[in-house]
Amino acid sequence: MILTVTGGKGGVGKSTVAYNLAAQLDGVVVDGDLAMADLPASHGPDLHDVLAGRAAPAEAVRTDGPVAVVPCGRTLAGARAADPTELADTLRTLDRTHRWVVVDSPAGLRADVGLPLAAADATVVVTTPETAAIADALRVRELARELDAGLCRVVLNRTDSGTATGGVADRFGAPVVTVPDSDALATAQRNGQPVCRTAPESTAVDAFETLAAGVYSCSSV
Amino acid sequence: MVSSDCTASHHDGVTLVTVQLRDIDVPTRVHIENRLDGPLWPPRREGIPEPGWTDAGFAGVVGPGDETLGYATPAEPDGQPAELVDAERVPDAGPVGELTADAASVVRQLGDPSPPADAVPSGGTEPTVPPADGPPTVPDDPALEPASGTAVGRAERPDQPDAAGDTARDATADDTFQRPPAVGPWLDEMARRVGHAEALGAVETLPAATEAVRDAGGLAAVRDLSAAADERKLRALSRRTRRLADRRAEATVPVETLAALA
Numbered sequence: 001m002i003l004t005v006t007g008g009k010g011g012v013g014k015s016t017v018a019y020n021l022a023a024q025l026d027g028v029v030v031d032g033d034l035a036m037a038d039l040p041a042s043h044g045p046d047l048h049d050v051l052a053g054r055a056a057p058a059e060a061v062r063t064d065g066p067v068a069v070v071p072c073g074r075t076l077a078g079a080r081a082a083d084p085t086e087l088a089d090t091l092r093t094l095d096r097t098h099r100w101v102v103v104d105s106p107a108g109l110r111a112d113v114g115l116p117l118a119a120a121d122a123t124v125v126v127t128t129p130e131t132a133a134i135a136d137a138l139r140v141r142e143l144a145r146e147l148d149a150g151l152c153r154v155v156l157n158r159t160d161s162g163t164a165t166g167g168v169a170d171r172f173g174a175p176v177v178t179v180p181d182s183d184a185l186a187t188a189q190r191n192g193q194p195v196c197r198t199a200p201e202s203t204a205v206d207a208f209e210t211l212a213a214g215v216y217s218c219s220s221v
Numbered sequence: 222m223v224s225s226d227c228t229a230s231h232h233d234g235v236t237l238v239t240v241q242l243r244d245i246d247v248p249t250r251v252h253i254e255n256r257l258d259g260p261l262w263p264p265r266r267e268g269i270p271e272p273g274w275t276d277a278g279f280a281g282v283v284g285p286g287d288e289t290l291g292y293a294t295p296a297e298p299d300g301q302p303a304e305l306v307d308a309e310r311v312p313d314a315g316p317v318g319e320l321t322a323d324a325a326s327v328v329r330q331l332g333d334p335s336p337p338a339d340a341v342p343s344g345g346t347e348p349t350v351p352p353a354d355g356p357p358t359v360p361d362d363p364a365l366e367p368a369s370g371t372a373v374g375r376a377e378r379p380d381q382p383d384a385a386g387d388t389a390r391d392a393t394a395d396d397t398f399q400r401p402p403a404v405g406p407w408l409d410e411m412a413r414r415v416g417h418a419e420a421l422g423a424v425e426t427l428p429a430a431t432e433a434v435r436d437a438g439g440l441a442a443v444r445d446l447s448a449a450a451d452e453r454k455l456r457a458l459s460r461r462t463r464r465l466a467d468r469r470a471e472a473t474v475p476v477e478t479l480a481a482l483a
Contacts, residue, residue: 035336076336084334085324111267112334114327143331147322 001219002091002101004032004120004149007127008136010107013157014126015039016189017179017211018104019067020204021124023194024212027100028061028068030091032116035079037072039104040065040192048073050090051082057093066197070094084112088119107136109143120149122218124211125172128158134168141172152218153177153211177214179207222308223249223284229257229302238302239291245284248314252307254278259296269329278303282314411455418446 005018015031015038022029031039031047042062045055047070060070073079094101103116117123123144127137141151151174156165158181165176179185184199195204226241240253255261255278263274273281279290328334417437424430437443 034334076341079336080338080341082335085328088324106334109331110334111328111331114331115324115334118322118324118327147327149322 001099001122002095002103002120003027003122003124003152003215004103004105004116004144005124005126006105006113006117006140006144007107007125007133008109008138008140009127009133012107012126012128012133012137013155013179014107015104016185017124017126017155017157017208018102019069019189020185020194020196020208021211021215022100022102023067023196024208025100025102025215027102028070028094028098029102029104030070030094031072032087032103032112033106034072034082034084034112035076036106037074039069039071041069041071041074046071046073046078047090048075048078048082051084051086052078053083053086057090058097061094065192066194068098084115087115091116091119109139113140114143114147117144117147117149120144120147122152122215123149124153124155124215125151125174126155126157127168129156129163129168134171138171150218153214155179155211175214177207177211179204179211223251223305225253225305227301227303229298231298234295236294236296236298236302237291238294239289240279240303240305242283242288242290242305245286245288247285247310247312248282249284250280250282250307250309250311250314251305252278252280253290254304254306255292255294255302256304257294257296257299257302259294262293262295264292266329267331267333269325269333271329272326282311411451414446414451417442418451421446 003021005014005021007014015033018029019039021027029039031037031041034048034051037046042064044062045060047060049055050057050060050070057070062069062071073082091101091103103120105116106112123141125137125141125144127133137154144151151172154168154172154174154176156163156168156176156178159165159178160181163178165178169176180203182195182202182204184202185195185204188195188198191198195202196208199205223245224243226243227238228241229236229238231237236257236259238255238257242251261274261276261278263270263279265271273279274292279292283290417433420433421430421437421443424433434440434443437446
């Protein structure tokens with residue numbers, strides 16, 4: 001199943017959610033931000049090479065870390081050599097060998113967001129509780145709807161204990177999972193680890209378990 | 222019944238063909254063929270042809286109402302430029318130009334996300350790359366092949382502040398490329414000076430600074446290293462070799478023909 005993690009605004013925590021969700025699902029996370037890669041990278045072929053026809057999708061999967069990752073190259077030249085329209089085929093190829101393919105999509109409403117949405121079976125929209133972030137997330141939710149990528153869950157990231165979620169769920173038309181603001185989560189992401197490894201007792205882990213359960217329930221419909 | 226009217230105008234070596242379709246009462250699937258003797262250049266958005274256009278013409282649902290279609294061709298206008306060959310009423314067809322989940326439609330509607338050519342720095346150690354719509358080329362030098370692992374795997378990630386990576390890259394490139402003897406010693410000297418400059422830039426403690434200055438050959442040598450002359454020389458050489466390589470790429474040596482003549 002191809003699951004695209006997206007959000008209208010940059011910096012709302014898409015990569016963190018994608019990485020930790022892939023850890024919970026035991027899936028592979030694909031860094032779909034062709035121009036501004038964000039996930040841990042290492043040596044060897046990456047998504048730029050796959051999209052430029054220089055490597056097969058399976059060659060770009062890194063399994064040496066705690067989560068299987070398809071990293072993305074970090075040069076503009078690499079981004080320009082890559083053919084973004086090959087992304088759908090790449091994701092489908094990975095989908096044949098992995099139960100879950102989680103795509104960390106870039107921010108915005110350009111085709112680099114539309115292409116992973118077009119290939120996705122389901123979408124998780126990430127937003128912070130700020131009004132501007134929610135407005136942008138609603139726009140990307142419309143785009144997902146146009147591209148038939150069903151909205152599975154909305155992640156309300158960096159909430160404090162008093163955040164009300166009912167209104168957000170109504171506006172998006174999907175259940176909301178809150179991820180509390182957490183130092184443990186930020187530290188884990190900085191160190192390229194899922195939070196379930198570094199702080200298994202933290203509230204953030206509970207949130208990602210809830211999110212993973214929600215995603216499971218979408219896949220069985 | 223759909224009526225059509227085709228006109229053509231010629232400007233600067235390009236013929237612009239306009240097909241006006243009138244009196245379309247219900248959505249109609251039309252098939253229009255180019256009759257001029259030349260390739261058809263369809264209208265494009267974000268570099269992707271509009272839906273319905275092929276090499277031969279247009280096939281798609283239009284209307285209701287009046288509709289105007291147009292394309293370009295390098296062929297001279299000669300007689301009727303295009304022809305409406307088929308029109309079939311399809312009252313149940315959906316709206317035209319809707320965003321659909323195929324990659325071409327997404328790029329057409331939302332914009333090509335590739336960074337523009339101007340944004341890509343030229344020069345440096347990166348392999349030459351074609352634009353996104355061109356065929357991928359494999360660099361001649363195996364050390365520059367990204368899939369081969371260490372070489373460009375390192376070069377692709379300039380954000381890693383790891384001096385050993387550059388040394389490793391140089392070493393890998395050197396292993397696979399036999400440098401001409403005249404250039405070798407000079408490049409080695411440059412590599413030595415760059416190494417000293419890096420070491421001097423990285424010192425944080427007094428003993429390390431003392432050692433780095435001693436390794437570089439004293440304070441006078443450090444002053445010499447601090448000038449930008451080395452970088453200028455290396456860049457000039459890089460430009461010169463690039464120009465020569467481009468000229469060499471343009472030239473073909475007709476060895477078979479010359480051998481036959483001899």
